[in-house]
Amino acid sequence: MTHNNDHVVIIGGGGTAIATMYDLCLRGFKVTLIEKGELTSGTTGRHHGQLHCGARYAMGDKNIAKECMTESALLRKIAPNAIEYNMGMFVALNDDDMQYKDNFIQCCLDADIPAREIPISLAFEYEKELNRNIKAAVMVPDGTIDPWRLAISFAAGALKTGNAEIKTYHEVIAINKNASNIESVTVINHISHKKETILGDIFINAGGPWAGKIAELAGIDLPVSPSPGTMLAAKKRISNMVVSRLHEAGDGDIVVPQRQLTIIGSTQWLSDNPDINRVPQEDIDFLNKSAIDIFPCFKNLEYHTAWAAARPLYGKHSTSEGVRNLSRDYIAVDHEKHDGVDNMISIVGGKATTLRAMGEVVSDMLCKKVGLDIKGRTSEIILPNYREYYRGGRNGQTD
Amino acid sequence: MDRQTRNYSISIKREDDKYMDFSLDLDSSLTVIDALDEIRIKMDPTLTYRHSCHHGSCGTCACIINSKERLACMTFLNEFEDNKITIEPLNSFKKISDLVVDISSMVNNMKGSTYLRETEVNKDSLKPNGIFTWERFENCIECGSCVSACPVKTDFIGPAPLASINREISKQTDEKAIEKLKDRAFESDGVDACDKHYLCSKVCPTKVSPGKHINDLRKMKSENQ
Numbered sequence: 294m295t296h297n298n299d300h301v302v303i304i305g306g307g308g309t310a311i312a313t314m315y316d317l318c319l320r321g322f323k324v325t326l327i328e329k330g331e332l333t334s335g336t337t338g339r340h341h342g343q344l345h346c347g348a349r350y351a352m353g354d355k356n357i358a359k360e361c362m363t364e365s366a367l368l369r370k371i372a373p374n375a376i377e378y379n380m381g382m383f384v385a386l387n388d389d390d391m392q393y394k395d396n397f398i399q400c401c402l403d404a405d406i407p408a409r410e411i412p413i414s415l416a417f418e419y420e421k422e423l424n425r426n427i428k429a430a431v432m433v434p435d436g437t438i439d440p441w442r443l444a445i446s447f448a449a450g451a452l453k454t455g456n457a458e459i460k461t462y463h464e465v466i467a468i469n470k471n472a473s474n475i476e477s478v479t480v481i482n483h484i485s486h487k488k489e490t491i492l493g494d495i496f497i498n499a500g501g502p503w504a505g506k507i508a509e510l511a512g513i514d515l516p517v518s519p520s521p522g523t524m525l526a527a528k529k530r531i532s533n534m535v536v537s538r539l540h541e542a543g544d545g546d547i548v549v550p551q552r553q554l555t556i557i558g559s560t561q562w563l564s565d566n567p568d569i570n571r572v573p574q575e576d577i578d579f580l581n582k583s584a585i586d587i588f589p590c591f592k593n594l595e596y597h598t599a600w601a602a603a604r605p606l607y608g609k610h611s612t613s614e615g616v617r618n619l620s621r622d623y624i625a626v627d628h629e630k631h632d633g634v635d636n637m638i639s640i641v642g643g644k645a646t647t648l649r650a651m652g653e654v655v656s657d658m659l660c661k662k663v664g665l666d667i668k669g670r671t672s673e674i675i676l677p678n679y680r681e682y683y684r685g686g687r688n689g690q691t692d
Numbered sequence: 693m694d695r696q697t698r699n700y701s702i703s704i705k706r707e708d709d710k711y712m713d714f715s716l717d718l719d720s721s722l723t724v725i726d727a728l729d730e731i732r733i734k735m736d737p738t739l740t741y742r743h744s745c746h747h748g749s750c751g752t753c754a755c756i757i758n759s760k761e762r763l764a765c766m767t768f769l770n771e772f773e774d775n776k777i778t779i780e781p782l783n784s785f786k787k788i789s790d791l792v793v794d795i796s797s798m799v800n801n802m803k804g805s806t807y808l809r810e811t812e813v814n815k816d817s818l819k820p821n822g823i824f825t826w827e828r829f830e831n832c833i834e835c836g837s838c839v840s841a842c843p844v845k846t847d848f849i850g851p852a853p854l855a856s857i858n859r860e861i862s863k864q865t866d867e868k869a870i871e872k873l874k875d876r877a878f879e880s881d882g883v884d885a886c887d888k889h890y891l892c893s894k895v896c897p898t899k900v901s902p903g904k905h906i907n908d909l910r911k912m913k914s915e916n917q
Contacts (some may be wrong), residue, residue, distance in 0.1 A: 380822075
C-alpha cells in the first residue's frame, strides 16, 4: 500500500466536515479543519433533532430512505450517548392522509424500513397525548439526536487518532491557486486577529449552505441553495416517540421530543444568504397549529423558543417551490473533472442522519483521486463519549 | 409576543477586559444570541462567542448577561426594558477570546457512563418491542453557568461535576463503581468545599439544581461516617 502523507484541509465545521475529518484521520491522513466560528454553529447544531430512519423519504426517494435506515441504525450503535431511541410513529389525521397509508408502508418496506401498522388503541397506549381522532398509526425506528453531542463525538474520535487539527474561529478569506492547483488558504485567526497561511495537498469544501461562497473563492461556480426553515419548541416533553404526519413530506409535519422539550419542524423558504437571523411570525403560528393537530395539548404548553437554520440544498432555483423540489440527497463534486481545479472536492447537501456516510463518500473519492486503496472504518468503531472532545483542553481546539 | 423593532445598546467585554459598545436595531422577539450573530455578520466579523443549537439544548452559549449567568440563546431581548445589555464571558474558566471560555476543566470532571436517563412521560405505559424504558438526555447541558456563579473559586471541582456524580450514583447498579464515585465526591475538593451559597441552582438554565445534588452527597457522606 502506498503511504498516505497527504495533508487534507477541510473548510467548514458542521456535521459533514467533522465526520469527514474523522474518516480521513482513521485512514491515516493528517487533517486540518478550519471553521470560522464554533463547531456546528451553522446548520447542524440548529437541527430539530430527528434521527431519520428514512420513512419520511420513503415515498419520494427510495435510495435516500434506504441510506437513512442503514445510517440511523449505525449511529445508534456508534454514538449511543447522543441519541434518544424511543422509535417513531406516523399518524394519519384525515381521509387524505389515509390514502397514503398502504403506499407509505409498502415504500418503507421496499427501502428495508420495518414499518408496521399498529391498532389505534395501542398508539394511544404508547402516546397518551395523541389526537384522539387519528385514523391510523404506523411504527418506524426513528429517534432523537443531540446534534452538538453527536458531532463532537466524531470530533473526539478524530482527535483520538492524533491526526486531527481543529482550528475554530479561523475564517477562510482566500484560496490560493498556482495555475490549476490550490496551494494554500489564507485565514484570519479571530482569536489572534492575525492572517495565517495554511498549506495543504487536498482541500475539501464542506461549508454547508456557505459552500457556494467558499467555492467562489477558488473561482468555482457551485450551485448551492441556502434553504432556511423555522423550528418551534415548547417547554414540556409530551411524547417519547418522534411523531410525524402520514402524508407527503411537507411543512410542520414532524414533532420531535428532546430532553424536556417538544420541538415541531419545519418550514422552508428561499434565501440567497445562509446567515439567517429572522423567524417569521407566520411560521411560528403555522407550526403551532400543526403541532396542535397532532398533539392537542400542545396549545397549553409554554413557548420555549423558535429559531431558523439554512439547509444546504444542491442546485439552484429562483422560486421557493422550485427549491422545495431540489433533492435532499448529497453530492460530492471533484472539481478537477468539472472545474479544472485539481485538488479540491466539495460535498453539499444531505442531512444530519447521514453525516457519517457523507464523510465516507468524500473520503472514498479522495482516496481514489490520489490512488490510494484504503477502506473507511467509521462504521466499525464505537465513537468516544462526546466529553472526550474536551480531553486536551481549549474546547477541543488545537492551535 | 412583543414583536417590535427597537434600538439596543449592547456592551460586550472583549480583549484585555475592555468593553466595546454596539448600537443596533433589532426585533424585540429575538434573543441575545441573535443579537451577537447580527453584530458579527453586519458590524464586526472578529467577534467570537460559542453557539450551536439556538434552543437551549447544547449548552455552548452560556455567558454573563446583565450580571447573571444565562444562555444567550434563551435570553429574549424584550425582557430588557431599558434596551441596555451587557454581555461578559463566564467567570472561573480560562478566557480564550471575547465571550469564549475554555470549559474543558469542568467537562473533564463530569462523570456518567451514559448521558441518557428514563423519561417522566408515560413511564408505565406499554412499550414497543425493543424499547425497555423511554429514554431522554440528562438535564445538565454542561454550560458552565453554575461553575461561573459559584463563589467558591479554588480547590473545588464545581457544582456540575458533583451533580453528575450524584446522578451517576443513582443510575449505577455496580457497588464498586458507586463506592468509587462517592470517594471522588468526598475528596477535599468535593462536597466539603461547597459553601452552600446555592447560586448554582439559581442560575441553572435547565433546572438541574446542583445544590440539591450536593446536599444528597453530603448526606451520603455523613451516613458513611
